[in-house]
Amino acid sequence: MRLILLGPPGAGKGTQARRLEDLHGLKQLSTGDMLRAEIASGSDLGKKVEAILAAGELVSDDIMVEMIAHRIAKPDCEKGFILDGFPRTVAQAEALDDMLANHKLDLDAVIEIKVDEQELFDRIQKRAEEDGTRADDTVEVMKNRMDVYKNQTAPIIPYYEGKGMLKTVDGMQSIDDVAAQIDSILL
Numbered sequence: 058m059r060l061i062l063l064g065p066p067g068a069g070k071g072t073q074a075r076r077l078e079d080l081h082g083l084k085q086l087s088t089g090d091m092l093r094a095e096i097a098s099g100s101d102l103g104k105k106v107e108a109i110l111a112a113g114e115l116v117s118d119d120i121m122v123e124m125i126a127h128r129i130a131k132p133d134c135e136k137g138f139i140l141d142g143f144p145r146t147v148a149q150a151e152a153l154d155d156m157l158a159n160h161k162l163d164l165d166a167v168i169e170i171k172v173d174e175q176e177l178f179d180r181i182q183k184r185a186e187e188d189g190t191r192a193d194d195t196v197e198v199m200k201n202r203m204d205v206y207k208n209q210t211a212p213i214i215p216y217y218e219g220k221g222m223l224k225t226v227d228g229m230q231s232i233d234d235v236a237a238q239i240d241s242i243l244l
């Protein structure tokens with residue numbers, strides 16, 4: 058099974074992806090986690106992207122497409138994967154289509170997790186207080202991440218809607234309820 062989880066920062070994509078990973082033996086591919094690992098390792102790529110993440114801007118499509126192309130070809134993705142945080146632009150979505158076509162693979166579902174803006178701010182603030190390790194979990198950067206989501210990422214929703222692939226779940230519910238909605242889509 059190959060899935061995309063879509064939604065603004067704080068929607069619960071990571072939480073749901075980790076659950077699906079355990080339940081279905083899929084690999085969660087979080088581009089945010091991959092980029093944070095690059096930064097933590099001090100690699101050239103990490104140095105290049107650190108300020109971009111801290112500001113809540115997007116890393117270039119070229120870098121992200123290469124990162125995902127490389128990743129989905131690994132053996133641990135053979136049983137399937139959940140994309141969490143990719144694609145984030147229409148150009149990335151188009152590149153993903155080409156990539157999958159080259160591997161003769163299909164997507165099973167694109168699931169949008171919908172959450173009100175105020176709730177997102179509350180969640181991110183809570184995450185910042187509890188965790189405090191993400192440089193971009195501040196109210197200031199969160200505002201920019203929301204703008205970036207609306208301007209650059211939200212256009213991929215009609216892109217997948219046009220292909221008849223989009224499913225939407227109500228992300229205002231509890232984690233278990235959102236999980237149940239996702240499970241009913243994947244049945």
Ligand code: AMP
Pocket residue numbers: 066088089090092109110111113114115116117121141142143144145149193202
């Ligand atoms: P996330 O953990 O998904 O919220 O991602 C954290 C940050 O990593 C984002 O705010 C972007 O700076 C960067 N990032 C993650 N995924 C992508 C992507 N697909 N395209 C561009 N930038 C990304």
